[in-house]
Amino acid sequence: MTGLGNKGTFEFPDKSLHKDDLIRSINSMRQKQTFSKMVIFMTSSYSATMFQDLSKDINVYALTACDKDTKSVPSDFDTTRKVYLSDKFSSTLLKCIHKFF
Numbered sequence: 001m002t003g004l005g006n007k008g009t010f011e012f013p014d015k016s017l018h019k020d021d022l023i024r025s026i027n028s029m030r031q032k033q034t035f036s037k038m039v040i041f042m043t044s045s046y047s048a049t050m051f052q053d054l055s056k057d058i059n060v061y062a063l064t065a066c067d068k069d070t071k072s073v074p075s076d077f078d079t080t081r082k083v084y085l086s087d088k089f090s091s092t093l094l095k096c097i098h099k100f101f
Contacts, residue, residue, distance in 0.1 A: 005044030007068070019050045030058045039063070043090045045071040065089035 004011040008019045029035060036059060042050060043065035051062040065087055066072055074084035075091045086094075 003044050005042075005046050005050070005066075005072070007046045007049045010042065010044055010047070010050060017050075019053065022050055023053050026054065026060055027058070030060075035059075037061075043072065043087055047072075 010017040010022070026038070029038075038060045040051075040060065040062045041064075042062065045066055046068060047064035047066050048068045051064065052068065054060060054062060066089070073088040074086070075088045076085040077083070078085050
């Protein structure tokens, strides 16, 4: 998931996802056994705050672009569209992965 974020929220164009709702959804899916393992990659400012209350024993691994006190840093500016296409963390991660595959 990539987008805008604030402490404890992930912003979609029309709505916000609050950390309590995200954790509740993950816990509900786990109780219903809809997954055995899950990986979530979230890139937004303060994205680590979304997972601070996630239980350690439910086989969910969350990788976040920013810690609880850090804003996301934009990168890869597209001069045609005049918009940043990524953030530094995601861009660097994807470039490293691309080298290996």
